[in-house]
Amino acid sequence: MTISLWWVRRDLRLSDNQALAAALAQAETVVPVFVLDPVLLAAPEAGAKRVAFLMAGLRQLDRELRARGSRLIVRRGDPVQELQLLMAETGAEAIWAEEDVWPYARRREARVSQAMPLYLTGGLTVHPPDAVAKSDGRPYTVFTPFSRAWRSRPLPSAQSLLPAPQRLPAPPEVPSLPIPFEPALPDTVPFAPGEAEAQRLLRQFVEGEDAPIYRYARGRDRLDLDGTSHLSPYLRFGMLSARQAVVGALSAIQSAPGKEARRSAEIWLNELIWREFYMAILAHFPGVLEHSFRSEFRDMVWEGDEAAFAAWCEGRTGYPIVDAAMRQLVQTGWMPNRARMIVASFLVKDLLVDWRWGERFFMHHLVDGDPAANNGGWQWVAGTGTDAAPYFRIFNPVVQSQKADPHGIYIRRWVPELERVPAGYLHAPWKMPDDIQRRAGCRIGVDYPAPMVDHAWARERTIAAFTRARQRARGGSDSKKDDVQ
DNA sequence: TTTTGAGTTGTTCGA
DNA sequence: GTCGAACAACTCAAA
Numbered sequence: 001m002t003i004s005l006w007w008v009r010r011d012l013r014l015s016d017n018q019a020l021a022a023a024l025a026q027a028e029t030v031v032p033v034f035v036l037d038p039v040l041l042a043a044p045e046a047g048a049k050r051v052a053f054l055m056a057g058l059r060q061l062d063r064e065l066r067a068r069g070s071r072l073i074v075r076r077g078d079p080v081q082e083l084q085l086l087m088a089e090t091g092a093e094a095i096w097a098e099e100d101v102w103p104y105a106r107r108r109e110a111r112v113s114q115a116m117p118l119y120l121t122g123g124l125t126v127h128p129p130d131a132v133a134k135s136d137g138r139p140y141t142v143f144t145p146f147s148r149a150w151r152s153r154p155l156p157s158a159q160s161l162l163p164a165p166q167r168l169p170a171p172p173e174v175p176s177l178p179i180p181f182e183p184a185l186p187d188t189v190p191f192a193p194g195e196a197e198a199q200r201l202l203r204q205f206v207e208g209e210d211a212p213i214y215r216y217a218r219g220r221d222r223l224d225l226d227g228t229s230h231l232s233p234y235l236r237f238g239m240l241s242a243r244q245a246v247v248g249a250l251s252a253i254q255s256a257p258g259k260e261a262r263r264s265a266e267i268w269l270n271e272l273i274w275r276e277f278y279m280a281i282l283a284h285f286p287g288v289l290e291h292s293f294r295s296e297f298r299d300m301v302w303e304g305d306e307a308a309f310a311a312w313c314e315g316r317t318g319y320p321i322v323d324a325a326m327r328q329l330v331q332t333g334w335m336p337n338r339a340r341m342i343v344a345s346f347l348v349k350d351l352l353v354d355w356r357w358g359e360r361f362f363m364h365h366l367v368d369g370d371p372a373a374n375n376g377g378w379q380w381v382a383g384t385g386t387d388a389a390p391y392f393r394i395f396n397p398v399v400q401s402q403k404a405d406p407h408g409i410y411i412r413r414w415v416p417e418l419e420r421v422p423a424g425y426l427h428a429p430w431k432m433p434d435d436i437q438r439r440a441g442c443r444i445g446v447d448y449p450a451p452m453v454d455h456a457w458a459r460e461r462t463i464a465a466f467t468r469a470r471q472r473a474r475g476g477s478d479s480k481k482d483d484v485q
Numbered sequence: 486t487t488t489t490g491a492g493t494t495g496t497t498c499g500a
Numbered sequence: 501g502t503c504g505a506a507c508a509a510c511t512c513a514a515a
Contacts (some may be wrong), residue, residue, distance in 0.1 A: 020501095135515090140512090141512070142511085142512055144492065144493085144513095145492095220494095387493080391508090394496075397496080399495085
């Protein structure tokens with residue numbers, strides 16, 4: 001009788017799971033195992049909300065496994081040692097796992113692979129990172145050509161998705177730890193973990209003539225309407241596969257009830273391709289986690305200090321839209337992409353704080369925090385990344401606020417101090433005359449902070465700082481561009 | 486090899 | 501209020 005381990009990391013699902021399917025095809029008994037890695041759990045980026053979501057997700061996976069006659073074996077320790085031990089205990093001959101792109105995960109895979117027969121499958125992305133390449137074999141570093149090449153490859157169909165196995169073989173009796181209940185998932189986090197919930201959310205987002213995906217083009221930029229899919233935490237932990245999401249998008253595009261609806265669904269598909277793009281960037285340029293993708297900004301002088309950073313983290317910058325979004329993040333572990341862009345732009349371009357500080361803070365708080373997408377997004381906003389925003393494209397927090405939350409519903413929800421401020425002043429409350437401040441019970445500088453910087457001034461400062469960095473890089477080195485690594 | 490066209494998400498100014 | 505142009509220069513991708 002042959003036995004294999006299914007090493008679960010960020011593929012907490014039974015449907016469309018290539019590692020699980022391959023293990024089942026190859027062995028009679030498959031042992032699902034998750035190794036709690038103390039190094040990862042103690043890392044500063046392992047925020048309590050994301051860890052809690054993972055733990056709850058593991059409990060859910062265990063329930064699904066038990067309903068099919070199997071169960072999840074949980075161990076704690078160095079994955080190499082624990083997997084080796086489990087191989088010996090069960091008599092397993094091979095390990096199957098979904099390949100990751102994160103450098104830490106890849107080092108772990110390499111160490112396991114040296115000691116044991118480890119077979120890696122795709123599944124994290126629709127197309128493996130190496131599969132989408134330029135004709136000379138090198139990776140794309142600009143999104144649009146990447147997306148064209150990505151789309152020209154065979155795309156998944158509903159029939160190509162792997163069904164969840166109906167029954168699973170029972171693993172041998174081996175020790176397993178209980179899945180920790182700490183940290184607990186706070187009830188302010190609006191995501192129920194698990195594969196079933198992920199499938200439900202996907203269906204709700206893409207199915208029917210009136211599906212939210214058909215309003216996505218406008219809805220994604222409206223913080224008050226919250227027109228996004230809310231699927232990111234599920235994609236982060238593989239409770240939903242990238243292929244399942246893409247199949248949903250493609251079928252919505254197929255049956256779109258009109259031109260505008262179709263365009264909306266295309267835009268959502270594009271967001272999934274952005275995810276694939278940043279996964280490929282991280283796979284090929286792991287150095288982006290340490291420094292700017294563009295070498296000319298690596299010696300950038302960031303003038304923003306700890307005090308400015310703290311005000312941003314705590315949502316007391318004096319710019320309501322920024323403060324609302326930061327408070328949503330800290331309380332719920334999530335914010336929509338438009339809000340992420342606004343607060344990231346404010347930190348980097350208005351406060352001139354190193355984007356890596358913001359990246360770290362996001363990783364700590366986001367339930368969906370993924371190294372590849374998070375880094376890609378931050379470097380894009382900072383203007384230091386692949387295909388980055390031009391340096392002069394600096395978000396105006398007041399204009400963004402008016403567009404993203406025209407009636408101030410989002411602001412009032414997350415910044416209760418501003419509850420009674422008249423709508424006309426909500427985006428820039430420092431403009432309120434004294435008597436209106438008194439009547440609204442919101443004195444600027446007392447009940448709610450005065451704006452910590454003047455945007456027009458900050459904009460000029462940042463353009464100057466980026467120009468200086470570029471000029472220095474040009475004069476200082478004759479090598480055109482160091483390779484990122 | 487050389488050339489050409491294009492490049493997520495914005496803001497501001499002036500007509 | 502709406503619209504188009506300017507905001508720089510550069511790198512990348514592809515022909």
